[in-house]
Amino acid sequence: MEKKLTIRDIADMSGVAKSTVSRYLNGGSVRAETGQKIKKVIEAHNYEPNVFARLSAKNSRIVGLIVPGFDSIVTPGLVELIVAYLKRYDYTPLIMHTGDVLAEEIKSIERLTNMNADGIMVLASGITEQHRAAVEKANIPVLFLGQRYMQGNSVINDDYHAGLELGRYLGAKGASRVAGLWVGEKDIAVGKERKRGVVDGLGEFGVREIEFLETSFFYRDAVRAAEELFARKEWPDTVVCATDRIAEGVYKVLYQKQARIPEDVSVTGFGDYETSEILCPPLTTIRLNLENWGEISAETMLQMIQGKPVSKLQVNSYELIERSSVADRGQNRI
Numbered sequence: 379m380e381k382k383l384t385i386r387d388i389a390d391m392s393g394v395a396k397s398t399v400s401r402y403l404n405g406g407s408v409r410a411e412t413g414q415k416i417k418k419v420i421e422a423h424n425y426e427p428n429v430f431a432r433l434s435a436k437n438s439r440i441v442g443l444i445v446p447g448f449d450s451i452v453t454p455g456l457v458e459l460i461v462a463y464l465k466r467y468d469y470t471p472l473i474m475h476t477g478d479v480l481a482e483e484i485k486s487i488e489r490l491t492n493m494n495a496d497g498i499m500v501l502a503s504g505i506t507e508q509h510r511a512a513v514e515k516a517n518i519p520v521l522f523l524g525q526r527y528m529q530g531n532s533v534i535n536d537d538y539h540a541g542l543e544l545g546r547y548l549g550a551k552g553a554s555r556v557a558g559l560w561v562g563e564k565d566i567a568v569g570k571e572r573k574r575g576v577v578d579g580l581g582e583f584g585v586r587e588i589e590f591l592e593t594s595f596f597y598r599d600a601v602r603a604a605e606e607l608f609a610r611k612e613w614p615d616t617v618v619c620a621t622d623r624i625a626e627g628v629y630k631v632l633y634q635k636q637a638r639i640p641e642d643v644s645v646t647g648f649g650d651y652e653t654s655e656i657l658c659p660p661l662t663t664i665r666l667n668l669e670n671w672g673e674i675s676a677e678t679m680l681q682m683i684q685g686k687p688v689s690k691l692q693v694n695s696y697e698l699i700e701r702s703s704v705a706d707r708g709q710n711r712i
């Protein structure tokens with residue numbers, strides 16, 4: 379078996395001191411000519427530095443990424459984009475999985491701080507006073523994704539205006555008896571802002587009585603909520619869902635009841651997952667620009683680590699994707 383290269387080996391091959399190699403690997407200042415010598419040896423031998431040894435360095439080149447879980451469609455895609463971007467600039471992502479437990483999110487911020495990560499990205503379902511206290515104590519760059527952090531930096535989706543556009547679209551299509559399957563309001567972005575946008579948009583067309591049934595981001599919970607809704611004698615003519623995953627649960631229940639989409643019930647969602655286009659009928663939804671969100675988030679994190687000025691709030695774009703799941707029931711009165 380080939381012997382693993384050490385920093386001492388690289389130093390000997392480069393003709394420099396061991397401390398110079400260590401400084402180079404940890405992002406410290408070395409002469410350009412010296413750096414080229416070290417780089418040549420590293421590339422020739424495919425050397426990979428010990429990640430955990432780097433945690434004791436002044437600049438570890440490690441970025442913590444805290445996520446609630448991987449059972450949604452959006453989170454794995456976003457993480458993949460961020461990881462690819464960080465690796466492109468020689469940063470190592472260290473992913474912490476919290477299981478959507480608040481206490482674990484706080485502990486993860488504290489652990490990453492103690493491990494000397496250069497920065498932390500948090501995909502949070504909400505921001506509390508405990509988050510604020512942990513961030514203040516961290517004393518390293520922390521960037522929130524998906525939720526607005528008033529005291530610091532965040533990259534969010536334009537949830538209110540995305541909801542507003544979808545609400546206006548449904549109102550213009552003549553929706554009148556509207557129900558929503560939605561997540562709880564502890565999630566400020568989706569649970570409150572996105573819902574507020576839908577309500578305001580429909581309100582512009584005189585639709586002000588909207589019943590919201592609370593569910594979660596999980597498909598099985600969405601199915602249960604849809605079963606409750608369609609067990610009633612009187613059905614809504616339109617169901618607006620907080621995510622496409624929830625909309626898939628509605629599709630399943632309506633299929634079991636041999637109901638027609640959109641003739642009997644119109645259905646919409648948010649997210650535009652890969653599966654949304656192949657539903658029958660294809661789902662009308664709001665597309666969130668995932669690629670843009672991932673790249674902006676990763677680039678902002680690196681700029682924060684380098685001490686460069688960044689905007690406190692950056693907002694990701696969206697687009698209404700009109701397919702075949704919404705019926706035109708005539709114009710509502712504006």
